[in-house]
Amino acid sequence: MAVKNLIDGVREAMHEEMARDPRVVLLGEDVGIRGGVFRASEGLVGEFGEARVIDAPLGESGIAGVAIGMALNGLRPIAEMQFADFIHPAFNQIVSEAAKIRYRSNNDFHVPMVIRAPFGGGVHGALYHSQSVEAFFMHVPGLKIVVPSTPADAKGLLKSAIRDEDPVMYFEHKRTYRLVRGEIPDGDFTVPIGKARTVREGKDLSIFAYGLMAVFAEQAALELEKEGVSAEVIDLRTLLPLDREAILSSIGKTHRGLVVYEANRTMGAGAEVAALIAEEALFELDAPVRRLAGPDLPAMPFNTVQEEHFMPNPEKIVHAARELLAS
Amino acid sequence: MARTKTRATAATALTPDAVRKAYRDMLLARIIDERQWVLNRAGKAPFVIPCRGHEAAQVGWGSALRDTDFFLPYYRDLGVVVARGYTARQAMLALLGKAEDLTSGGRQMPGHYGWRERNIITGSSPVGTQVLHAVGIAYASRLRGEDSVAATALGEGTTSQGDFHEALNWASIYKLPVLFIVENNEYAISSPQSREMAVQDVSERALGYGIAGATIDGNDYFACHEATFQAAERARRSEGPTLLEFKTYRTVPHSSDDDDRVYRSREEVEDWKQKDPITRMQAHVLAEGILTKQEDEALWREVKAEVDEAITYAEQAPYPKVEDMYRHVYAE
Incomplete structure (x- = not known):
């Protein structure tokens, strides 16, 4: 390897x-x-x-x-x-x-x-x-x-x-x-479509993300760990079809959910994850599901300060997790 | 997908049997079309998309290729699929959205043909998408070293789509065996050709792609057949794609929901009816002694009876089961 x-x-x-x-x-x-x-x-x-x-x-x-x-x-x-x-x-x-x-x-x-x-x-x-x-x-x-x-x-x-x-x-x-x-891994292998990956297990909240945001979510979880917060990170990996079982079973464990994506917030992948949890696991929740996403703007600006403001990052994920735990 | 039986003949070499079959196919397409409108006006069929007036062009190109070639018709091409063996029963089952409709199991509107066994590729309603599929199909055939041709048809209005340009560009760059067949009936629903292009003939555009192009009398079965056959032979010799334009006319509205009186004169429609492709083919088979007058009358009776029987069959055929609508979204 x-x-x-x-x-x-x-x-x-x-x-x-x-x-x-x-x-x-x-x-x-x-x-x-x-x-x-x-x-x-x-x-x-x-x-x-x-x-x-x-x-x-x-x-x-x-x-x-x-x-x-x-x-x-x-x-x-x-x-x-x-x-x-x-x-x-x-x-x-x-x-x-x-x-x-x-x-x-x-x-x-x-x-x-x-x-x-x-x-x-x-x-x-x-x-x-x-x-x-x-x-x-x-x-x-x-x-x-x-x-x-x-x-x-x-x-x-x-x-x-x-x-x-x-x-x-x-x-x-x-x-x-x-x-x-x-x-x-060496040799021929496949990863099944439709299965999420548990990046790390946790018990205080679940962070659902994909792509770069899954990487950032893992970094945020390490930071949260220093504060004594145990964050579970689920890399969705497949967005269609969503791995409903993985999402619901993680919520069943942590009772708090944060969805992170960098697309525009409204009607993004996180809306579907949040709706799924609301429909199927509302009474498992200790707090409303939160979304951390890109702002509802036509697109991402070129200049550094506005681009950074647009993108979620590990610090913003840590902040959103703290808010979720406090709610 | 390929079948072993092969049939492709130059128009000049067509046997009397082949001509008789072509005439019968044109007639069958016409009678199916006429009866579909009757069913629509009687409230039994929600929607009809007619082939009427295009029969020579459609049976012409549909009968000029091999069974191993690929056919990508557009929604008006009933004559093409009839030439490939599509029956009156199938047309009526599709019209009424019955389960046994082989093109889609009653899912698609009528006229959206697809029949894998006969190399007829499934089509949709957004116009021009199939033109690119023909290019990919031809690319795949050539990559495997096969000599099949992909033929696709569209109306002249569809030449305004970007996909039309992209497809001709691809096919000409890679000299792919594709026939682009434009059935030019002068109107994109209500918009005349002058609102779709600034040139007289669609085939002029071939020049811009460095490929062959020709404009053909689309009401002449033999001319359409011959042009298609020759273009296909060139394509098989790796001489590249051809843009064929068959000039014809639809003598009824665009669809059962259209009213063509608001955009064209009755005199114009009447003029074109005088050039009807079925009448022309009929005159040919009688003059050449391919059919006697009596045989011709018998043929019309036979075709009408076949279509009547098809309607009875389709009306009695079951609808799809509701739960079956959830099937075939993905591989099962």
Whole structure:
């Protein structure tokens, strides 16, 4: 087992799956000779050739739509959106087509494809290189949505996504690419879609998060521990379908819940987690569920002070946890 | 998905049997269409999307390809799927949203075809999405070294969509075996062609992609068949995609919910009815002795009886079970 970056997990998963299965292809802007703008596909074109590592024309609807056609005809495409912020032109193809093809054809057709998209802020990406778009797609049955926060999960979840028979959206937080390091098990392994990960166990409150926020939640829990607070951290990992059992069983243990996400607060992933707890576990609660999220603004500003104010961070999580414990 | 049986012939080499089948397919599509409107006006069918006037173009391209090719029709293409073996019963089951509807089990509106066994790819209502799917399908076929072609159809209004541009761009860059077939009936519901594009012919746009393009008389079965066949043969020789434009006219409103009297004159519609593709094909088969007048009359009776029987069958067929609506969201 070796310690690696999160982005190594992404690259290794694609590399191993392309070597294992000739049906797997990668298409996206600059994924070939450039290896992707974040280097996620570095080396792949040299090994698998331009026919399977495809530098797509610059149009996101085209990338998604062509990938759907490939999936309909026996391939296993990985479609890369250069930034999640640029996924919106592909919304129709993803939502009207990929998500509905199995359903509308009464199971006659299906779309085994992965859409990878770097998301999230805290990198001076400003309005159009910082967005968290997962909530748009959480509203769409027919899709699955995963977000890794460790190198091992990055690899194992991407392998599961590639092998899945339905369209999977794989959001990778761009700040975690080289910030988060960890061990990746040797050999072939997968991480199941639909299962949350208990990052650390605790008894005083549960912090639910995903992506970079799961990393920050763990850091916050270490800080809280110094104050004698035992925080359980649950990395949701899959946003669609949510791991209801993991969420409810954690609440059953700690009786207090804090949901952390950096997307706009209103109608974000945290709203669904909070609603689930309210519907299924209200009488387990010692305090109302709290959400710590990005503010309801059109987007994240470029300048340092406003960007920092937008992003949740470990200090803000600690503060929110203290408030929750005091309520 | 691929089947072994193969059929593709140049129009000039069509046997009398093949011509007879094409005529029958056109006629079947027409009679299904007419009867669907009757059922709609009688309050039995919520919605009809007609093929009327397009039958030569549709059966023309639908019959010019191989069974191993891929078909991505749009909602108006009843004639295409009939040429691929879709029956009157199937059309009526879909019209009434019955469980046995093979395209969607009664989930989709009528006209949203899909039939994996016949390589007819499932379609939706947002127009133009299928054009990109054809490109991906062709890419996959070529990656495996197969010689199949992906043919997709759309109306001229849909050429305004970005997906149309992206698809032609992709297909031309990679010289993919795709046929882009525009059934140009002059109107996108009420908007005339002049509100959709500044060019006379959609096929002019082929030049901008460096690919072949042609405008064809869309009411001439043989011309549509031949243009499709030749474009497919070029595609199989890796000579790239083709943009085909079949100029035709829908002689009824856009759908059962439309009223075309507000946007076009009765004289214009009447002029086009004089150029009806069924009448034209009928004249051909009679003149060439492919059918006698008596045989032709018998054929019309036979097709009408087939459609009547289909209606009876579909009306008696069960609806899907309510609980089945929760199935097939994901792999089970």
